[in-house]
Amino acid sequence: MDDRVSEAGGSTFWKATDEILARSVAVLTFAPGFPRVNDVVTAARAASRLTDPRLTQVFDADDSGERAYVVSEWVTGETLEDLLAQGPMAADRAAAFLLEAGEALTSAHAAGLAHLCLTPHNLVWTSGGTVKITGLGVEAVLSGANSDTPALDDVQGLGAMLYAALTGHWPGGEGTILPPAPTGADGRPLTPAQVRAGIPHNLDAIVSRSLGLPVHGAPERFDSPAAFADALAKVPRSPLPFVPLVGSTPPSVVPRPESTDHRTAAMASQPIPPVQTVPDSARMRPPQPPQHTGGGHRATGGGGQGSVNKPVMAAIAAIVLVVVAIGGWGLSQMNDDNAAKNTKSRVQTTPTQSSKPTTRELKVSDVLLDNRPPNPDSTAPKDLRKAVDGSPSSYWTTQYYYGAEFGGQRKGIGLVLDMGKSVTVDKVTVAMPSGSPGHVELRVGDSATHESDTKVTTGDAVDTFDMKATTPAKGRYVILWFTKLPNVGQFQIKVKDVKVFGSA
Numbered sequence: 001m002d003d004r005v006s007e008a009g010g011s012t013f014w015k016a017t018d019e020i021l022a023r024s025v026a027v028l029t030f031a032p033g034f035p036r037v038n039d040v041v042t043a044a045r046a047a048s049r050l051t052d053p054r055l056t057q058v059f060d061a062d063d064s065g066e067r068a069y070v071v072s073e074w075v076t077g078e079t080l081e082d083l084l085a086q087g088p089m090a091a092d093r094a095a096a097f098l099l100e101a102g103e104a105l106t107s108a109h110a111a112g113l114a115h116l117c118l119t120p121h122n123l124v125w126t127s128g129g130t131v132k133i134t135g136l137g138v139e140a141v142l143s144g145a146n147s148d149t150p151a152l153d154d155v156q157g158l159g160a161m162l163y164a165a166l167t168g169h170w171p172g173g174e175g176t177i178l179p180p181a182p183t184g185a186d187g188r189p190l191t192p193a194q195v196r197a198g199i200p201h202n203l204d205a206i207v208s209r210s211l212g213l214p215v216h217g218a219p220e221r222f223d224s225p226a227a228f229a230d231a232l233a234k235v236p237r238s239p240l241p242f243v244p245l246v247g248s249t250p251p252s253v254v255p256r257p258e259s260t261d262h263r264t265a266a267m268a269s270q271p272i273p274p275v276q277t278v279p280d281s282a283r284m285r286p287p288q289p290p291q292h293t294g295g296g297h298r299a300t301g302g303g304g305q306g307s308v309n310k311p312v313m314a315a316i317a318a319i320v321l322v323v324v325a326i327g328g329w330g331l332s333q334m335n336d337d338n339a340a341k342n343t344k345s346r347v348q349t350t351p352t353q354s355s356k357p358t359t360r361e362l363k364v365s366d367v368l369l370d371n372r373p374p375n376p377d378s379t380a381p382k383d384l385r386k387a388v389d390g391s392p393s394s395y396w397t398t399q400y401y402y403g404a405e406f407g408g409q410r411k412g413i414g415l416v417l418d419m420g421k422s423v424t425v426d427k428v429t430v431a432m433p434s435g436s437p438g439h440v441e442l443r444v445g446d447s448a449t450h451e452s453d454t455k456v457t458t459g460d461a462v463d464t465f466d467m468k469a470t471t472p473a474k475g476r477y478v479i480l481w482f483t484k485l486p487n488v489g490q491f492q493i494k495v496k497d498v499k500v501f502g503s504a
Contacts (some may be wrong), residue, residue, distance in 0.1 A: 001027065004378040006399050010034045011142060015074060018059075024074040025059065028138070029067055036141055037068045043113075043137035044070040050111055054104035056134045075134055077126035078393075080161060081176055084120070084168050085393040085496075091200055094165035096237040097123075098158060100131035102229030105154050108136055109225055114150035116140040118157025119175040120164055129240075151224045158228050159210020166203065167195045171211060177433035177488045188213060202235050359426050362419060362500045364388045367396075370414025370450050370479065377413055380493075387415060387495045392431075398493040404438060404485045413493065414443075414450045417478040417500060422446065424474050424502045425456070428467045431496040437462035438486035438493070444473035450481040461493070462486045472502065 002024075003015040010031040018025045030037045041063040048058035060071040080097075083089070089097065101123055105115060115122070117139045124132040140146070147153045160172040163181065171181035171189040181189035191213055193204040208215040209222050209231075222228045367384040371377050379399040387396035396415065401407040425444050437460035445453025456473045459465055461482060478500055485491040 003382075006379065008400055008402075009142070011040075016071075018071075026072045026074045028070040028072075030069070032066070034068070036144075037063050039141045040070065040138055041068060043141050044072070046111075046113055047137040050108060050113070050136075052104050052107040054100055054131050054133060055108060055136055056132060070138060075124055075126060075132050077124045077128075077132070079121050080123040080125075080164065081120035081178060082393055083125060084164060084178060088168040088196060089165045090238070091166060091198070091203055092236055092238045094162060095203060095232055095235050096240055097125070097131060097165060098162040099229060099232040099237060100240070101133055101161065102158050102225050102232055104131070104133050105158065105225040106229050109151060109154070113137055114140070114147070114154050115157065116145045116147055116150060116153050117143055118154060118161060119172065120161060120170065120178060121176065123161055152221070154225050155210050155222045155228050156212075158225060159207050159222075162203070162232075163189070163192055163207050163211065166192045166199055166207070169195060175489050177435065177494065179434055200235070206231050206235070359501055359503060362423055362425075362502055362504060364417045364498075364500065365420030366418040368416035368418055368448055368477075370416055370448065370481065375409040377410070380413060384415075387498050388417070390497060392496060395494045395496055397495075398485075401485055401491045404487065404491055406485060407491075412450070412481055412483040414482070415480040415495060415498070416448050417480075417498065418448070419476055419478060419500065421504070422474060422476050423500075423504050424472045425478055425500060426469055426472055426503075427501040428478060428480070429464070429497075429499045429501070430461070430467065430480065431464045431498075432462055432486065433488045433494050433496070434463050435486050435488035438482060439484035440467075441479075441481040441483060442467040442469075443479040443481055444469075445475040445477060445479075448477050448479075450479050453477060453479055462488075 001014050001016045005013045005015055007013070011034065012029050012031075014027040014029065016025050016027045017023070028040075030040070041061045044058050044061035047055070048061065050057075056075060057073040058070065059073070060069075062069060088094070108114065113136060115133065115136050117135060118133075122133055122135050122139070124134060126132050157172070160170065163169070163171050164176075164178055167181070168178065169181040169189075170176050170178040182195060184190050184194075189211065191204050192207050193199045193201070205215050205219070206228070207213070209219060210228060212221055222231065367387055369380055369384060371380050377398050379397060383394070383396050385396075386394040398413060401409070406412070428442055430440075439458065440461040441450070441458050442456045443450050443453040444456050447453050453475060454473060456469045457467050459467050461484070480495075480498065482493055485493060488494055
């Protein structure tokens with residue numbers, strides 16, 4: 001036994017190692033006195049006879065000893081729920097994905113076995129590029145499910161998963177974190193084509209016939225997984241293998257901030273105003289000698305009438321130069337005085353600006369866990385970095401509990417973000433699945449335990465939400481202390497992403 005994955009109702013699911021064949025296996029154990037242990041082992045033994053590789057293989061099942069157990073294939077990959085975290089699939093890929101599931105259940109029904117509990121958790125795209133259905137036989141016994149029409153129930157489960165793959169919504173009630181399918185006036189789910197544009201009519205009709213929704217021409221419902229698979233085999237599909245995750249909406253284009261180059265290009269594209277030229281007649285020219293147009297003679301000297309005495313001219317020129325120099329000095333003094341006054345005025349009137357730290361997203365150095373005895377959560381220590389990796393399809397999760405109060409096993413659990421140094425926290429943004437809200441406290445301080453740090457604010461733990469500090473809180477550790485579990489199809493914490501905003 002390597003790792004306890006989950007525990008519910010007296011059964012425990014483990015990841016273990018087959019030491020003989022050196023491979024990972026899944027082991028289901030049961031507490032002494034478990035009421036349905038014989039039925040579980042019987043169902044597991046029946047499933048072990050199936051050879052379809054798209055059904056989880058059962059290796060061993062025994063209830064003869066003190067502790068009953070079932071050993072089966074360890075499946076790695078992403079569930080349909082995981083794949084739809086970024087949006088619905090393209091129609092041709094959804095058809096290929098669910099055709100594999102329909103054919104797998106056709107082989108199970110041919111051997112007399114039904115699933116009865118199909119949800120997006122039970123359909124897996126494996127790391128090897130194949131489709132796998134988990135929980136056949138065993139899950140129905142554990143949940144107490146039974147049916148007089150098992151073929152119709154599994155057809156409905158297949159149709160619900162095709163509905164989810166096409167729209168990203170779940171029409172089958174609880175059991176998944178996918179948003180519920182929108183309904184019409186009659187309370188029944190809208191058809192896929194009414195939820196999402198562009199879904200082909202033939203796929204819309206297959207889903208409707210599986211779920212018993214109105215279909216044009218009123219064809220009958222499928223009566224078996226084989227009929228469902230035959231209908232899907234007739235529609236265009238993507239060839240396998242493929243990576244089935246295709247978002248329905250292209251990424252939005254974010255405009256870049258305007259740079260100097262962009263501004264220069266914009267300026268270059270504008271019309272250039274004409275250059276204002278100065279006419280030659282207005283330019284400064286050296287003084288020209290006086291021109292005589294009459295018949296008189298120009299004076300060249302002497303003291304005759306019309307002549308100017310050169311010493312007098314020199315004296316006048318000297319006086320003019322002195323006046324101009326004095327005037328220029330006075331103007332320069334006035335300009336200096338005005339400049340000094342203006343400078344003094346600017347210094348006195350400009351308010352003093354304080355250097356306020358800029359709020360920005362802060363880098364998380366490490367992710368820890370406040371998860372102490374007597375009943376530590378067995379799942380929570382895994383995948384802690386997924387809470388801050390920025391990926392919309394990865395989660396940090398806890399184990400399942402019986403109720404919002406952690407099944408009475410604990411008072412809370414804390415996701416601890418180590419910022420690496422003391423920071424000032426203004427806001428924390430948390431992304432979680434939708435559902436019934438839980439409760440969470442934001443604590444900041446210099447201790448990695450919630451009791452020692454200051455409670456900043458509280459909030460409802462569901463969907464995407466902000467936890468804002470009324471006054472900036474300072475410390476090295478930012479703790480999300482969950483005191484009540486949300487219901488996201490089960491009572492469990494699933495954190496998609498956490499971002500811390502503030503200043504270092």
